[in-house]
Amino acid sequence: MTVTLADVAQACGLSPSTVSRALSDPGRVSAQTRDKVARVAREMGYTPNRVARSLSMGRTGTIGLIVPDVANPFFPPIIKAVQARAARKDLVVVLADTDERAADELDRARVLSKQVDGLIMVSPRSPEPRIAEIGRLGPTVFVNRHVPEHPSVLIDNADGMRQAVEHLVALGHRHIGYLAGPRRSWSNQQRHAAITEACAQLGAELVTFGPFEPQVQAGVQAADLLQGSQATAVIAYDDLIALGVMARMSERGLSVGRDLSVMGIDDSPLSGMAYPTLTSIHVPGAEAGATAVDLLLDVLDGMHGEPPPPLVELETYLVVRSSTGPAPRR
Amino acid sequence: MTVTLADVAQACGLSPSTVSRALSDPGRVSAQTRDKVARVAREMGYTPNRVARSLSMGRTGTIGLIVPDVANPFFPPIIKAVQARAARKDLVVVLADTDERAADELDRARVLSKQVDGLIMVSPRSPEPRIAEIGRLGPTVFVNRHVPEHPSVLIDNADGMRQAVEHLVALGHRHIGYLAGPRRSWSNQQRHAAITEACAQLGAELVTFGPFEPQVQAGVQAADLLQGSQATAVIAYDDLIALGVMARMSERGLSVGRDLSVMGIDDSPLSGMAYPTLTSIHVPGAEAGATAVDLLLDVLDGMHGEPPPPLVELETYLVVRSSTGPAPRR
DNA sequence: AAACCGTGCGCAACCGCTTGCGCTAGCGTT
């Protein structure tokens, strides 16, 4: 049925070993042999069996990618970038979605780890010890979470949050709300801390609400909690929540950008399409994904000198749109 | 380092074959043996090597999923559903993104086909012969494209389009525009044909523009092409294009829903968040994804009776929001 | 008591490819 290396070898009157070398490591065989093998292989329609190769080489040519929620618009660009970068390195990527269930992360990682060369964990929600266990499963790089002893690509949340607060303060806002993300989210912790600090330094008062799931629906709830608050501006943990807030506000007849300023984080493609367009902190997801692949490959290829675990931090920047405006007089 | 079946066997004083059976097919060994093996395996931290198993069984426990663009919001729900359904069947999914390049589909499919049990091709753009070739690579189910001799899950575009046109005609529109999707897109052809027919039957005049890529930016261009047209309402190939049109119209000071009615197709999560909210034809992406997995499994498991290639057609329905309204008087 | 049978395991081949090592032949040295 399917043509194997042995078949080609027989057709060429050579041994399988030679054919193998001719195909994968030309230069170790004579020029004629190489050409002949190449020709016969093509004629016979030979395609190497990747599984067999994996078994004997101990390398699968596959990387695992685990994300909390494929449907959250923050992740697709990352997934896409990982896929693209991996593809050009002749790797395939297996994808797992934990549906925001932290408990599933370890399980999924366990399953995948047995058939991939390395793992990329994006925005993992698991508690510290469990994360460590995941790290022990095999070469792993973390995105959006700092894990000691492991390469990670992080977002410079501190800087982004500072820009956000500066922007609001410049517009005259003195009472700012933060709509927190999942309690277990590392980036939520980062963002919260950074905002707190920025507010303190810039003389704004901060009120925190939440935690909220990163979903539009949660933003809708959040909007109602804002009712009794002093806040004239809110920063949401992510664009989804921000969109929910805006939708609900508009529904209640309030004008976002005038009566209330709303900022998102991620600058997902949505932000430009919403109404009003959403001011957001741009987070370079695609870049993060590509970088993660690079780091992983560094670990896989260069088992040399054991360089200190690389830690890449990506810059963010503020994108001002129309959901933020001058603080209303009271 | 890593503990293998042989290690466990030795520790138990048994042969590898027995251990293998004890683990995968209890019932073929005595109760005591089964328990002992299970215990020792656990103690030693044995985890089967999936690659080795794949090689000897000829089954990888992996399915391939190829989509045109992960970043297009229509696809993530499908991906998520496929992943979820596969996971509960103990399958992992490898994902490939062709970035809307039809030419890449066959290549990616070739690569994946060698390490998966089956393939799911979502909205493939390749021309007929190439599709056939993909189908020959191994068990394949197609989503959003009808491929004879292969299981496919389709969207009942005809019905959806008819609903769309009926809606517009009921609002008094007599000149309708269709913003076509990629020429090679099967669903674009379907939709175009269905709209054409519906317009003919319902007495509306149809003008087609495009083709356009399924991107917001393309919608922006499309909006400008609409300028000189008679059309008082447009149906876009997908939500993205529709959103682009709306954005551009608003920018030009026109009121979508009054001056011009706009409809999308897909009813992606975006539609509810846009401004104005987008009337759209709901396409059950998640359901399609899950169904595709089921069909694929049918093919893989039941090599029995060779039932006629199943063809599942999913229903669509109209979701009226505020981007469509009565036709303006002229 | 002899023939018979089912249960529980082990043997060994195999899945398809990679790779360390050894052999051979042809070449250049001295």
Add this chain to the structure above:
DNA sequence: AACGCTAGCGCAAGCGGTTGCGCACGGTTT
């Protein structure tokens, strides 16, 4: 002319499981 070296291949042993077949043993039939 005898010898060492190297380029080019083949042998065979894995990689870690699965599985058809046969064997031994204790227990039933007659």
